[in-house]
Amino acid sequence: MPQSEPNKDKAEIHPDQEKKQSKVKRYLRGWMRDILVSFAAVGAILVILYAYSGLWPFLVVVESGSMQHGSDSQIGVIDTGDMVIVKKLGSGGEITTYIQGKISGYSTYGAYGDVIVYRKNGHDDATPVIHRVVLFLRYNSSSNAFDIPELNSPSLVPNKDWGIVGTSPRWYAVTGKLWIADYGHAKINLTINLGGILSNVASRHDGYITLGDNNRGAVDQTNLLYRDELVQPVKFEWIVGVARGELPWFGALKLLFTGNAQYVPANSWLYLQISIALIILVPFLVDYWLEKRAKRKRKGETRAVVVCPSCKTENDLKTKKCVKCGEKLK
Numbered sequence: 001m002p003q004s005e006p007n008k009d010k011a012e013i014h015p016d017q018e019k020k021q022s023k024v025k026r027y028l029r030g031w032m033r034d035i036l037v038s039f040a041a042v043g044a045i046l047v048i049l050y051a052y053s054g055l056w057p058f059l060v061v062v063e064s065g066s067m068q069h070g071s072d073s074q075i076g077v078i079d080t081g082d083m084v085i086v087k088k089l090g091s092g093g094e095i096t097t098y099i100q101g102k103i104s105g106y107s108t109y110g111a112y113g114d115v116i117v118y119r120k121n122g123h124d125d126a127t128p129v130i131h132r133v134v135l136f137l138r139y140n141s142s143s144n145a146f147d148i149p150e151l152n153s154p155s156l157v158p159n160k161d162w163g164i165v166g167t168s169p170r171w172y173a174v175t176g177k178l179w180i181a182d183y184g185h186a187k188i189n190l191t192i193n194l195g196g197i198l199s200n201v202a203s204r205h206d207g208y209i210t211l212g213d214n215n216r217g218a219v220d221q222t223n224l225l226y227r228d229e230l231v232q233p234v235k236f237e238w239i240v241g242v243a244r245g246e247l248p249w250f251g252a253l254k255l256l257f258t259g260n261a262q263y264v265p266a267n268s269w270l271y272l273q274i275s276i277a278l279i280i281l282v283p284f285l286v287d288y289w290l291e292k293r294a295k296r297k298r299k300g301e302t303r304a305v306v307v308c309p310s311c312k313t314e315n316d317l318k319t320k321k322c323v324k325c326g327e328k329l330k
Contacts, residue, residue: 053241059086060083061251062251067131067212072267074110077109077213080263089242097208098183099134109246116132116240117239126226134190145172164178165178175195190219192219202232248268248271249268308329
């Protein structure tokens, strides 16, 4: 029986080709590692933010320009297309109004006081509103008026920082128009028509007055409607949470896909493109730098030697005679 000959069709891999294949495999492994690390990092961040916020979803996309401080997007200000982190309120409150912030110096997003997310008149099907809290009204049923205790502060000067139109200033039993001087980032003279609010029977209760930073004094409780009814002073239970941080620009992608991106500031698109490019490129640049560094380290660790022509012993490059046979080395 004839002996079978070795398989001659089996191609031998050239060392250079094998080296190239090994390099490609290393690259792919590194690429997969970067993707897994990125996903793990994003997952860890989501878990941490959820634990901090106490809400899901804990991010809201800003759809209008009511909180902007200009036509351009600004870091630290709530602009159209920003994503805002919302923190759930505890049972005790934790809300600082503009007036209280002015007294204490506390500010968020470029002005005094907190920014809240609330549901108009408590309706769950209403799109939540994200506006700044101006002050808290306490309804006085005996006089059918509002008391505003936070105005009763030695840090505020009546008829200078605030007052009542057409009468002497007082913080209790107010039924007229309250004015606040140098309000907000634009330093406007804000007027709140408390009489107009009281004329809406449904608004006769305790609650917060809210206003968008860019709405030039048009407070929600005399200008914002929901199903043909005015928005009432915001009750505590209507509040979804308090704004506590932002992820600028990335919410513009959602607005783009839903056809609502017309109010996104022009420079937000530029910053968004730069951010996406950095997110994609940085892991690869870091991996490339680490690979180069590892190569330099391996090269530095390679010992330079001279081989003895007689006994083939490796000697240090600076050695003049072979350490084994004593032959003179060139």
